Amino acid sequence: MDAHEEVISYKEKVKNLKAECERLGKENENLRLMLEVMGDQYNILLSHLHNLKDENHQVVAAAKPSSVFVRTNSNDNSLIVKDGFQWRKYGQKNTKDNPSPRAYFKCSMAPSCPVKKKVQRSLEDESVLMVTYEGEHNHAAHGLATDCSTSSPDNTIRASTATFPSSLRANQDYAADNNDNDDHHSNSFRTKIGECMAYLTKDSNFTAALAAAVAHSISEKLGPNNA
DNA sequence: CGAGTTTGACCTGCGC
DNA sequence: GCGCAGGTCAAACTCG
Numbered sequence: 001m002d003a004h005e006e007v008i009s010y011k012e013k014v015k016n017l018k019a020e021c022e023r024l025g026k027e028n029e030n031l032r033l034m035l036e037v038m039g040d041q042y043n044i045l046l047s048h049l050h051n052l053k054d055e056n057h058q059v060v061a062a063a064k065p066s067s068v069f070v071r072t073n074s075n076d077n078s079l080i081v082k083d084g085f086q087w088r089k090y091g092q093k094n095t096k097d098n099p100s101p102r103a104y105f106k107c108s109m110a111p112s113c114p115v116k117k118k119v120q121r122s123l124e125d126e127s128v129l130m131v132t133y134e135g136e137h138n139h140a141a142h143g144l145a146t147d148c149s150t151s152s153p154d155n156t157i158r159a160s161t162a163t164f165p166s167s168l169r170a171n172q173d174y175a176a177d178n179n180d181n182d183d184h185h186s187n188s189f190r191t192k193i194g195e196c197m198a199y200l201t202k203d204s205n206f207t208a209a210l211a212a213a214v215a216h217s218i219s220e221k222l223g224p225n226n227a
Numbered sequence: 228c229g230a231g232t233t234t235g236a237c238c239t240g241c242g243c
Numbered sequence: 244g245c246g247c248a249g250g251t252c253a254a255a256c257t258c259g
Contacts, residue, residue, distance in 0.1 A: 088230085088231065088232090089231075089232060089233085090232090090250095090251070090252075090253095091233090091234085091250070091251060091252080092232090092233075092234075093248085093249065093250070093251095095248075095249070096247085096248065096249090102249085102250095104250070104251075108230090108231085116250095118250090
């Protein structure tokens with residue numbers, strides 16, 4: 001291959017990379033829009049639920065436990081959810097309504113912290129963990145980003161989902177406190193998405209992982225000879 | 228050796 | 244009172 005052909009080949013590669021970047025950008029935008037739509041739909045369903053509850057005159061306890069759903073790798077059968085706190089497992093039980101065991105954790109970051117959580121695989125989707133938090137932490141969380149970096153590569157989905165800022169994570173708490181109009185819900189949720197995105201873009205581990213994933217995807221498209 | 232996990236035993240609340 | 248199910252305890256075990 002002479003110099004001229006080499007230049008053409010490089011130009012071709014640059015063109016492919018640009019196209020790939022554009023495609024990924026569009027995909028990212030689509031995903032962001034999907035997330036917003038899902039958030040809006042969630043809030044609409046939530047307001048319906050509140051209406052139904054009001055109709056039935058149900059009393060919601062002030063210290064109601066909050067539940068969070070965390071998507072994990074389907075072949076990851078551990079019940080560990082990284083959420084910025086340190087947990088000590090103190091029990092595991094098989095329950096009647098679900099074939100997968102339920103694990104019980106206590107917060108071990110502070111000896112006097114009363115917070116407990118229960119983790120159990122969802123009945124409908126085994127890749128989803130249902131985490132129920134009880135009580136409030138009497139101390140600050142630490143190292144959300146550190147948790148991302150210490151997670152094993154095969155549980156990236158879990159780590160990235162579970163280590164969002166607590167304001168976004170505690171959807172149900174947020175939901176229980178709000179029964180205003182849908183606009184308020186949507187704006188609030190968008191604010192939280194913004195917080196979350198800001199948090200992720202500030203996280204060098206996340207951006208490095210994202211860059212690596214993009215590079216990997218591009219190199220796969222170009223084939224082993226071009227890597 | 229200390230911290231965390233596992234797991235069987237025990238406690239408690241609830242429905243019958 | 245009894246049985247069942249969920250929750251907790253604690254001794255044994257594992258791992259770094």
